[in-house]
Amino acid sequence: MSHEEKATQVETPFPYLNRELSLLDFQERVLQEALDKSLPLLERIKYLSILGSNMDEFFMVRVSGIRKQVDAQISEKSPDGLTPREQLAMIRRRSLHLFKTAQRCYQSDILPQLDHEGIHILDYRKLTDAQKKKADEYFCNIIFPILTPLALDPGHPFPHISNLSQNLAIVIKDSNGIEKFARLKVPATLPRLLPIKRSSGGLRKDGTIAKHQYFVWLDQVIAANLKLLFPGMEVIEAHPFRIIRDADIEIQELEAEDLLESMQQSIRKRKFGSVVMVSIRESMPGYLRRLLIENLEIKSTDLYPLTGILGLSSLMELFKNIDRPDLKFPPYKPVTPAPFRSITQTSEFFEILQQQSILLHHPYDSFTPVIDFLQVAARDPHVLAIKQILYRVGQNSPIVEALLEAAERGKQVAVLVELKARFDEESNINWARKLEEVGVHVVYGLMGLKTHSKTSLVVRKEGEGIRRYLHLATGNYNATTANMYDDIGFFTSDEVLAADITDLFNFLTGYSTIQEYRKLIVAPVNMRQKIESLIHKEMKHSLDGKGGHIIIKVNSLVDTEMIKTLYAASQAGVKIDLIVRGMCSLVAGVEGISENIRVISILGRYLEHSRIFYFHNDGKEHLFLGSADLMTRNLSRRIETLFPIENEQHIRYLRDYMLETYLKDNTSARLMKPDGTYKRVSPGDKEPSINAQDVFMHQRYQE
Numbered sequence: 001m002s003h004e005e006k007a008t009q010v011e012t013p014f015p016y017l018n019r020e021l022s023l024l025d026f027q028e029r030v031l032q033e034a035l036d037k038s039l040p041l042l043e044r045i046k047y048l049s050i051l052g053s054n055m056d057e058f059f060m061v062r063v064s065g066i067r068k069q070v071d072a073q074i075s076e077k078s079p080d081g082l083t084p085r086e087q088l089a090m091i092r093r094r095s096l097h098l099f100k101t102a103q104r105c106y107q108s109d110i111l112p113q114l115d116h117e118g119i120h121i122l123d124y125r126k127l128t129d130a131q132k133k134k135a136d137e138y139f140c141n142i143i144f145p146i147l148t149p150l151a152l153d154p155g156h157p158f159p160h161i162s163n164l165s166q167n168l169a170i171v172i173k174d175s176n177g178i179e180k181f182a183r184l185k186v187p188a189t190l191p192r193l194l195p196i197k198r199s200s201g202g203l204r205k206d207g208t209i210a211k212h213q214y215f216v217w218l219d220q221v222i223a224a225n226l227k228l229l230f231p232g233m234e235v236i237e238a239h240p241f242r243i244i245r246d247a248d249i250e251i252q253e254l255e256a257e258d259l260l261e262s263m264q265q266s267i268r269k270r271k272f273g274s275v276v277m278v279s280i281r282e283s284m285p286g287y288l289r290r291l292l293i294e295n296l297e298i299k300s301t302d303l304y305p306l307t308g309i310l311g312l313s314s315l316m317e318l319f320k321n322i323d324r325p326d327l328k329f330p331p332y333k334p335v336t337p338a339p340f341r342s343i344t345q346t347s348e349f350f351e352i353l354q355q356q357s358i359l360l361h362h363p364y365d366s367f368t369p370v371i372d373f374l375q376v377a378a379r380d381p382h383v384l385a386i387k388q389i390l391y392r393v394g395q396n397s398p399i400v401e402a403l404l405e406a407a408e409r410g411k412q413v414a415v416l417v418e419l420k421a422r423f424d425e426e427s428n429i430n431w432a433r434k435l436e437e438v439g440v441h442v443v444y445g446l447m448g449l450k451t452h453s454k455t456s457l458v459v460r461k462e463g464e465g466i467r468r469y470l471h472l473a474t475g476n477y478n479a480t481t482a483n484m485y486d487d488i489g490f491f492t493s494d495e496v497l498a499a500d501i502t503d504l505f506n507f508l509t510g511y512s513t514i515q516e517y518r519k520l521i522v523a524p525v526n527m528r529q530k531i532e533s534l535i536h537k538e539m540k541h542s543l544d545g546k547g548g549h550i551i552i553k554v555n556s557l558v559d560t561e562m563i564k565t566l567y568a569a570s571q572a573g574v575k576i577d578l579i580v581r582g583m584c585s586l587v588a589g590v591e592g593i594s595e596n597i598r599v600i601s602i603l604g605r606y607l608e609h610s611r612i613f614y615f616h617n618d619g620k621e622h623l624f625l626g627s628a629d630l631m632t633r634n635l636s637r638r639i640e641t642l643f644p645i646e647n648e649q650h651i652r653y654l655r656d657y658m659l660e661t662y663l664k665d666n667t668s669a670r671l672m673k674p675d676g677t678y679k680r681v682s683p684g685d686k687e688p689s690i691n692a693q694d695v696f697m698h699q700r701y702q703e
Contacts, residue, residue: 014567015587015594016079017676019558020062020087022583024094025678027054029603029670031098032680035105041113042327043605046319048102048110052312055095056164056244059277063091064246067276079560079585092301099279103308106315118212119322121193124220131196132224135216138194139225146189147222149229152181158295159183163245163273166192166219166311169288170226171236179236181291184229186219186240191321192314194218213322239284241292242310246273279304279311329605332697334366334483346376350460353469357492359650361658362475363606364696367482370489371398373471377458378406384466385412385459387505391452392476393431399477400431407438412459414441416508418451443509449524451508451639452627457501468498472643474610474625485609486693488625488654490643494519497643508639523628523640528561530642531630534615534622535565539572541618548574549616551659555609556583557630570596579662581608583631589674599672600681602665604693613642614655623651658696667691 017025033039034047069076069084077083082090111121127135149170150159161167166186173179186192196214219240226235275296280289282305293300309315325331337360339352349372352358360369375398377383386406393399407413417432419425436442445451454473459466475487492498500520507514514525521530538548550569557563557578563586570576576597578586588599602608611629615622626642628634645651662669667689670678683689 014564015590016560016563017585017587018078018080018082018087018090019583019585020066020091021094022558022585022676023058023062024091024098025676026582026601027051027058027098029601029678030054031102031105033603034102035109037109040327040329041110041117042319042322042324043329044110045315048106048312049314049316049319051098051102052315055098056311056313059244060163060247063088064248064273064276066091067246067274088301092304096304099304099306102312103306106312107308117324117327119318119324120212120214121318122196122214122216124216124224127196127216131214131216134196135194135221136225139221140228143187143190143218143222144225144228146187147184147229149182149184152183152295161185161243161275161296163243163247164311165243167241167243168219168223168226168238169241169284169292170230170238171288172230173234173236175232180233181288182230184222184226184238186222190218191317192218192311193317194221215318237285239281239288240310241278241280241284243275243296244277244279245275248273275302277302277304279306281305281310282307332363334363334368336366336368340369340372343372346380347382349373349376350380350467350469353491353493354467357490357494357647357650359645359647359653360489360491361653361696362487362489363483363485365489367479367489369491370471370473370477370482371402371479373458373469373491374399374402374456375405377460377469378402378409378411380460382461383411383458384461385414385457387414387455387457387459388477389416389418389451389453389455389508390428390431390477391418391454392478392481393427394478394480395427397431397477398479400435403435403440404438407435407440412441413439414443414505414509416443416445416451416505419444441509446508446639449637449639450633452634453504453522453639453641454627455501455504455641457498457505467493468495468502469493470498470501472497472501472625472641474612474627481607485607488610488612490625490645504641519644521624521626521642523634523638524636527628527640527642528635531562531613531635532565534613534617535569535574537617538574538615539569541616542569542573546618547616548572549577549614550574551577551579551612551614551655551663552630553579553608553610553612553659553662554629555581555611558583558585559630559632559635560585562630562635566597567593570594577659577663579608579659584672587674587676588672591674600663600665600669601672601678602662602669602692604668604691606693611642612654612659614659621651621655623654625654661690661692661695664690665692668693 030047030051034044066084066087070088075083114121152158168184170182170184171179172182193215196216223238226238275298278292278296278298280303289303337358339358343349377386388403403413403415415435417428419428432442454475456471458469470492471489473487473489475485496518500517503514503517504522521527538550542548557580566576566586574596578597578599579602580599581601584599588594588597611626613624623645624642625645626640628640628642634640645654666681666683668691669681671681672678
């Protein structure tokens, strides 16, 4: 066996962190941002809300999947050696710790500071008589007509309770002294935090900010007025609870005659998924807990007794509705790249792209040129066709509006709308129907595969021929999240790459079975093999004494085969820097296995979302951008693309400025230790503080 072959052997079992627990590690890093007293107060509240939303999705998708394995009596162990039942037990323990730490942060730290800032979140029982009168009037005039109490007795079976709903479990006593149970849903159509004064959360009529703003929780106002809902009855007690259901859509695509109709049916079924988690107050008595367990068909371990807020995601209302710039990050205005600043005619946009490829780094660079690209294409008389992949576009999308306009102006428009984009299915179905109504050729994706690539192609007649213009990206065509996510976009008219993208669209919309592309790397066609080949090249350079260096920035790294390959590269002496925001099952710094691997996770004001793959290649650098994380689903079960960056200035920006700044971050970066835990990096003595996102905002790259 050769020296190189020996270096590629990785011991089995090999170090592997459980993906679910790794995801909870990430949630703990989000919680750390909420705990950070150096951050503006309302930004800390936003992080608590993000933690709540993340945990909701974690239970709806990840925990529900493990629950199904347990129910099916599957005992197969995960790569780290845990059975599904053992994973559930560890998830419960870790989740309770996160929830309770978050509640302490809110109750003991954030609430007093809000109070100090004149933002008062009050318990109903602590309201003054005047405040109670105002809250009760709101109940009678607005809340009461909406409410529908549902009884539980032989004539009224236990009601269906919708996913993520806030509820009250109510015990009442009739005139005969018999206790009965009722369930009341807290209406989601009203804010959970009710302003007691009209100016609370906003500006006065004269434009000034109210010195004091007062809020009370909606469910507390309802609980205090239950006697009006049950006249002639005595209300004994009422306890809030919140449920989370299995929301992971399973669709039998191969059996579906119409994918869009099948998706609509699956979305409807999502509302009735099995219950996977119920959060309750610790004060809920045992007999009510048993009633919920029996009627929701759950186990006692599915109950999560908490203090404080049930559903931290509700705190986003405070962040969005309270107009206090002094309690938020200073506003940042994205920069429009120089080539686009002086455009006066639509044709100039394409003239610029004829001369040069342009890299955009969002949200530091404006997303407006991406919108302009499609709007200009829709209106330019020389544009013949537009082809587009849409994964998540959000509401009121200017991207979709441009595509609609292009079709109405007679352009040939073909759009792949990925109906299976989790939790965006309904929005994408609506956009698909609107596009079809104006004559757009709409494709719903490939059977058994999600299309996750971020791609736009414009075909324009120029002289006697045509030229193709591309926008390729690491992030979605969503104008809202483009202001909050770190992503990279790339404009080019490179003919070879354009030919590849044309082949890709033919693969997506027709029956093409192309297996090799000129420059593009495509999953599941050849991405795994290409990445492994690039890693093995670095191993060879290292073993030949030329050194080797790999830098990979992704959202998640959990694919077992890719982890084994990276371990092998480390053993061959390759220096490996991994910037992994979320899940990372690879263990860094283990002697004899991964001592040449460093893993950092960066959290900050913006969500790190860009994917970058850099290989030093003995000085002949390879650098790719794209849509793929290093997860089995991305490499084997999705349409993903990686595209090469070949312009030397762009490579220097991405490698020497962007990636190097991330690797030098000593403020927002967390470094993985050999035991798989993370430690926040801090500046050394006399070392300047470096926050990568702050650098990108305030120190624009000078080419």
